[in-house]
Structure formats: structure tokens, C-alpha cells
Amino acid sequence: MKRKLIAAVGVAAMMAGVAACGSGDSGAEGDKSLTIWAMDGSAPEPWVKELNKAFEAEHEGAKVEIKVQQWNGIQEKITTALSEDAPPDVLELGNTQTAGYAVTGGLADLTDLKGELGYDKWNKGMVPSTELDGKLYSAPWYAANRVVVYDKKAFKDAGVQPPKTRDEWLDGLRKIKDKTDSQPIYLPGQSWYVFAGLLWDEGGDLAAEDGDKWKGTLASPEAQKAMDFYKELQSFSTAPKDADEATPQQSTDVVPKGKVASWIGLGWEAGGAIDAMKKAGSEADFGYFPIPGKTADKPGKVFFGGSNLAVSERSPDKELAQEWLKMATSEKWMKKYAEATEGGLLPNSPGAQVDPAAGSFAEAMVKSSEVGALTPITPGWANVETEPNPIKEYMTKVLKGTSPAQAGKDADKVIDERINKS
Known part of the structure; x- marks a missing residue:
């Protein structure tokens, strides 16, 4: 993972003082x-x-x-x-x-x-x-893996309980919008790890093997369904459609300013938000729940x-x-x-x-871990994530009005080229 993973809320920087950064000099052979x-x-x-x-x-x-x-x-x-x-x-x-x-x-x-x-x-x-x-x-x-972090007061004021299904999730966001002055959810347009989970829930994937090569699959019906739901979620947010969760950093630059009823993040982000709010003179009162699935019997899939x-x-x-x-x-x-x-x-x-x-x-993370999934396992996948990330660009295009089918075709061309590079 390309990001520091201090996932336990409140856990301090755990490796401080173990050893300094350095080169990989091993001892001479046989010196153990x-x-x-x-x-x-x-x-x-x-x-x-x-x-x-x-x-x-x-x-x-x-x-x-x-x-x-x-x-x-x-x-x-x-x-x-x-x-x-x-x-x-x-x-x-x-x-x-x-x-x-x-x-x-x-x-x-x-x-x-x-x-x-x-x-x-x-x-x-x-x-x-x-x-x-x-x-x-x-x-x-x-x-x-990511879970939904929510402000307990905002949910209580709207009479909303942590949802178990996608439908309950959307219904709760509508109530928060109608009954409070909080932003129901902060969801940037390019949170592609969140989108990937929705896509896996639909039975699709970001890419698939095609003979001895790989091909992008964002033009698939499954990707369209996943993006349609993501678009519905994002409609409750004022977050930018052309940026990810780190631009601005949702946990330290957005949430601490208040009026955010919920957001999706990692444990280190939740901890960062708690610390930032404390420094700003307020106190976080967060609850956590797994990203809801299509049905109540299991949570939504997560990266x-x-x-x-x-x-x-x-x-x-x-x-x-x-x-x-x-x-x-x-x-x-x-x-x-x-x-x-x-x-x-x-x-x-x-x-x-x-x-x-x-x-x-x-606790919420462990529940989600039962349905954890990974990006395509192939050496060329790292090329796909290189900026400009075609999955991010696909999401922004759809959110700004391009049809999922056309945006998917454009993205798949880039994925096809990158993923098959050695």
C-alpha cells in the first residue's frame, strides 16, 4: 500500500526509533x-x-x-x-x-x-x-480497508441509524440533507478505491484477462451500474468531481472544519481527523460502519x-x-x-x-474484511495506477455528464495500453 497505514485510531507512530533509513547492506555470506x-x-x-x-x-x-x-x-x-x-x-x-x-x-x-x-x-x-x-x-x-466514518450527532439529529443496505444508506443521506445543515457525505469524484468496491459488488472488475493479455473492463454493464450508484452517492456531496480524497486531504483539511455528516476513509485518516479537530478546539464524536452491501446479509466489498x-x-x-x-x-x-x-x-x-x-x-473494518478484494494481479497493474490514472479520469467524466459507456471505452484504451507493458 502506498500510504502510511497507522490504522488503529489513536495509535502513535509505531516505528520511531527502531532504526534509521538506510541501504540494504547485508553481512558477508555466512555471518548470520x-x-x-x-x-x-x-x-x-x-x-x-x-x-x-x-x-x-x-x-x-x-x-x-x-x-x-x-x-x-x-x-x-x-x-x-x-x-x-x-x-x-x-x-x-x-x-x-x-x-x-x-x-x-x-x-x-x-x-x-x-x-x-x-x-x-x-x-x-x-x-x-x-x-x-x-x-x-x-x-x-x-x-x-475503508469504512464509513460518521458524526453521531448529525445522524441522531436526522433520526438515522447506521445502514445495512445501499437503499438504507441513500435513504439516510436524504434525511440528513432534509433535516440538518450538514453535508450528508463528503465523497470526492475520484475516490477510485471506493468505486472499485461497488464494481466488485456488481460482479465486475477493473480489468480482465483476455487470452495472454489483459484488457480494461470499465465499458462493461457492471461498471455502469457501479458508477450510477457512485454518482448518486456523490450527489449528496460538495466535494470536487475532479479530485481524490487527498486533494484536499479529507481527514485533516475538510472534516475538521465541520458540517460533514459522513465520509469514507481508513483508520489513520479517522485518527488524523480526531487529532486535527482537537487542535482546532473541538471534539470528534465518530461512529463507524462498513460500506453497505446490496443486501443486508453482507457488507459491500472493499479494497x-x-x-x-x-x-x-x-x-x-x-x-x-x-x-x-x-x-x-x-x-x-x-x-x-x-x-x-x-x-x-x-x-x-x-x-x-x-x-x-x-x-x-x-470493529467495522474487521466486518468488511470478510469481503476484501484486490486490484488485478498482474505485473502491469502498477502502470495503470500511474497518474493520470484512467480510472479517476473515467469517474470525473461520468460525474460531469459523459455517458459511462463512452467514458469507459476511453479509459479501457488507456488501461489496455498500460496493463500489458512489461
């Missing part, structure tokens, strides 16, 4: 030193220290060093590192990026280790991003953003690196991880999930 690249904000310091102490105790002479990396520019940095003779031994990779690194040959093939890694126990929504062409190249580490852990093919001590990976992603240590993040990040297996606090962001 491991270098782990972890992204800023991904691993709590107490968890890291306890894990590495236990690992070093089990492997005499082993020394583990965590080197914290920043998301900005990380793709280029990892690409370079994987081509060198002494890359970091284990790397954290965004789950939408993993396939792109696997196809280069820079990641170790872990297929024979499925049983030892607990493959069959992993969250089914996380598994696809770890594999390419039937082979396993990483283990899922954590994930997070499962997160990270995987992989071993470098050129690691100076690949076997030791694999042992660290097994321990770090085991159910025992993933449960400790979930506890350390206060349930705010989803561990790689249901068995490691801790019970989140009632009424918390984490």
Missing part, C-alpha cells in the same frame, strides 16, 4: 546477519524487538537489523536493491506491487514452503497478491490495501531469511502483531485477529 526493510509505520517497535530477540535466541549467532523505509520513491529503491549482489534479505512490499517485483526474478520462490508458512490459514482475500503464475513469492503481512513480506532471491543467507519470514508471519507472532496495533491492522490469518473494541473503527 539479516537486513529487513520495513516501511515507516508498519511494525510496532515493541513487536519488532520481541520478535527479533526470540529469533536470535533460536538461531545462535544471528543478528537482525530493521531498516525503516519511506513509501515515497520506494518502488525505484526496491527495484535497484533487488538487482544488486547484496540486497536486503527480507522486504515489505505493497500488495499491489508484489507481482511486478516477482516477474523480474528478484524475489525468492517460496512455493515449497507453503505448508511451513501456514498458507492454508491465510486470509483468502490477501492470498492472491502473494502469488504469480501459480508460484508463491511472498507471505501476506497485514491489510486494512484490501496492505503489505506482504518477501525474501530476496539474491539474499546472502536466503535460508535464514526464510526462517525469519516463517516466524514473523506465523499465527503466534501475527496475533502479537494485531495486539500491538490494537486491532487496527488486519493480520494475515483470521486466527490471529484480536477482538476489536465495540464501536471502534477496527
Whole structure:
């Protein structure tokens, strides 16, 4: 995931002081030193220290060093590192990026280790991003997904309860519009991860395999249905139609100014909004609920953003690196991880999930995780997300009056060209 994921509301910056950012120098072959690249904000310091102490105790002479990396520019940095003779031994990779690194040959093939890694126990929504062409190249580490954050007072004033279906959701937004002076929902026109969930609910996808190539599928009837619903939701919002949730940043630049009854975001955004409102002299009173589905029996699908852990093919001590990976992603240590993040990040297996606090962001997120999904698993997908993102442009065109069919055809041409690039 290309964004800092401190998903537990109120969780502090968790990696501060673990280690400074640095290059991937591993020790000489045989000296049992491991270098782990972890992204800023991904691993709590107490968890890291306890894990590495236990690992070093089990492997005499082993020394583990965590080197914290920043998301900005990380793709280029990892690409370079994987081509060198002494890359970091284990790397954290965004789950939408993993396939792109696997196809280069820079990641170790872990297929024979499925049983030892607990493959069959992993969250089914996380598994696809770890594999390419039937082979396993990483283990899922954590994930997070969006939920609806709402102002309890605005909902109470309008007599609205958290909805369970799309129809109830729209009905509640109408009541908030009629009975309060709050904006029913803040929803920018280019929140494409939200749109993706609606599209998956309709049985569609952003792209599909076509023989030995991929093709965009935004001109499909499913995409039109999803965009029609998104357009209806967006009609209750004053957010710009040609920007995403970060322009302006909804959690710190929009919500703290007040009069926003609800919005869709990640845990770190909810925490950011709470902090910003406190600094501005007000107090947030948020509730949380999963994005509603078409029926009440299950919530709407959501994008499962997160990270995987992989071993470098050129690691100076690949076997030791694999042992660290097994321990770090085991159910025992993933449960400790979930506890350390206060349930705010989803561990790689249901068995490691801790019970989140009632009424918390984490509680709503866990409910949604049952239907988490991922963008197309292909090395070329990273090219699609490059700005200008054709999915964003498609959404803006539709919101400004272009027919979904025509806007979809325009977007699919760009997707077809980008997704099939090596």
C-alpha cells in the first residue's frame, strides 16, 4: 500500500526509533546477519524487538537489523536493491506491487514452503497478491480497508441509524440533507478505491484477462451500474468531481472544519481527523460502519490495501531469511502483531485477529474484511495506477455528464495500453 497505514485510531507512530533509513547492506555470506526493510509505520517497535530477540535466541549467532523505509520513491529503491549482489534479505512490499517485483526474478520462490508458512490459514482475500503464475513469492503481512466514518450527532439529529443496505444508506443521506445543515457525505469524484468496491459488488472488475493479455473492463454493464450508484452517492456531496480524497486531504483539511455528516476513509485518516479537530478546539464524536452491501446479509466489498513480506532471491543467507519470514508471519507472532496495533491492522490469518473494541473503527473494518478484494494481479497493474490514472479520469467524466459507456471505452484504451507493458 502506498500510504502510511497507522490504522488503529489513536495509535502513535509505531516505528520511531527502531532504526534509521538506510541501504540494504547485508553481512558477508555466512555471518548470520539479516537486513529487513520495513516501511515507516508498519511494525510496532515493541513487536519488532520481541520478535527479533526470540529469533536470535533460536538461531545462535544471528543478528537482525530493521531498516525503516519511506513509501515515497520506494518502488525505484526496491527495484535497484533487488538487482544488486547484496540486497536486503527480507522486504515489505505493497500488495499491489508484489507481482511486478516477482516477474523480474528478484524475489525468492517460496512455493515449497507453503505448508511451513501456514498458507492454508491465510486470509483468502490477501492470498492472491502473494502469488504469480501459480508460484508463491511472498507471505501476506497485514491489510486494512475503508469504512464509513460518521458524526453521531448529525445522524441522531436526522433520526438515522447506521445502514445495512445501499437503499438504507441513500435513504439516510436524504434525511440528513432534509433535516440538518450538514453535508450528508463528503465523497470526492475520484475516490477510485471506493468505486472499485461497488464494481466488485456488481460482479465486475477493473480489468480482465483476455487470452495472454489483459484488457480494461470499465465499458462493461457492471461498471455502469457501479458508477450510477457512485454518482448518486456523490450527489449528496460538495466535494470536487475532479479530485481524490487527498486533494484536499479529507481527514485533516475538510472534516475538521465541520458540517460533514459522513465520509469514507481508513483508520489513520479517522485518527488524523480526531487529532486535527482537537487542535482546532473541538471534539470528534465518530461512529463507524462498513460500506453497505446490496443486501443486508453482507457488507459491500472493499479494497484490501496492505503489505506482504518477501525474501530476496539474491539474499546472502536466503535460508535464514526464510526462517525469519516463517516466524514473523506465523499465527503466534501475527496475533502479537494485531495486539500491538490494537486491532487496527488486519493480520494475515483470521486466527490471529484480536477482538476489536465495540464501536471502534477496527470493529467495522474487521466486518468488511470478510469481503476484501484486490486490484488485478498482474505485473502491469502498477502502470495503470500511474497518474493520470484512467480510472479517476473515467469517474470525473461520468460525474460531469459523459455517458459511462463512452467514458469507459476511453479509459479501457488507456488501461489496455498500460496493463500489458512489461
